[in-house]
Amino acid sequence: MQGLYAELDALYARGDRAAIEERLKGALSDLEAQGCAETGEYAALCNELGGFYRGESRFDEAEPLFARALEIFRALGMENTAQYATVLLNLAGLYRLTGRPQRAVSLLESVRDGLSSLAGGDAYLRAAVLNTLSLACQDAGALDKAIAAAEEAFAIVQTQRDTDHEVATALNNLAALYTQKGDLGTAEGLIDRALLLYAEMPEENVHHANALATKAALRYRAGAYHTALAHYMDAQGRIRRFFGENVEYAACLSGIAAVYAALGEHHQAQVHLSRAVEVLSARLGEDHPKTCAYRRALESIKGGDK
Secondary structure, three states: OHHHHHHHHHHHHHOOHHHHHHHHHHHHHHHHHOOOOOOHHHHHHHHHHHHHHHHOOOHHHHHHHHHHHHHHHHHOOOOOOHHHHHHHHHHHHHHHHOOOHHHHHHHHHHHHHHHOOOOOOOHHHHHHHHHHHHHHHHHOOOHHHHHHHHHHHHHHHOOOOOOHHHHHHHHHHHHHHHHHHOOHHHHHHHHHHHHHHHHHOOOOOOOHHHHHHHHHHHHHHOOOHHHHHHHHHHHHHHHHHHHOOOHHHHHHHHHHHHHHHHOOOHHHHHHHHHHHHHHHHHHOOOOOHHHHHHHHHHHHHHHHOO
16 A cells, blocks of 8 residues: 555656546556455545545535545444544535535534544644634634634644645645635735745645645735736645646636736636636536525626626
8 A cells, every 4th residue: 555655656756647547546456456446445445546536526426435435434333443533534525515504514523523532642643633624614604713723723833843735734724714804914924934934844735735826825915916916826736736627727717817816807707707607517516506606706807897
């Protein structure tokens, strides 16, 4: 398995998404052929492939894989393990991304509370759960709970070694939350710290794009439209390379459209927001609330351009 994961890491670094999917599906098929479809190894690979599909916003393919992994781990009596908690974390992230934040919050709080019973604890996993809980609470409108979770995650990762990526994630979460509170100065300082960490990492991190998008949103609110546009474009390119045209990619397109609208370039705003609607329609469905919100924004831009 270590060799497989090393191979996958190399493929992720190259952004070869087709090869990643093929390798994971092939590994699962190999285990099935060996009669090992009820093993922890098989469950771990289901989780890995589910995570890959979730990253690409292929949610209908991801959710059954997470369910299968959990089923296998339960059959093996592994409910009280980090492996089981990790799958629950990934499933909760899927709930959040598909517009089910309350369900995500409930699941994440359960996972968080259960981590204390793990042998030796797992600070890294707890921080990851708290970071995701912070995002879910933010989506659910529970801003105070979101800040508390993000601050706890930040406190944990600062005491651990080799957790720069989790520190950066916590900083980005906090920056987004302070932006929502209207404390833009604090938010800007936090996101600049996150971006510095990402810039100093030896390998490109998949979450760098999220921090760039947060920075872009802050620059937009400050009226620095050209700087905001540059950050959004950078974020968009990174997301597309790692994950394809997923939900976060659509969010970047929406941000770019807002910048163009502010610059008076309404045609470019329409082009980018139209593409965002197309992406969300494909990933979430034409009637999903987020798709409908983007479509209304597009109609507003079109109406204002008449």
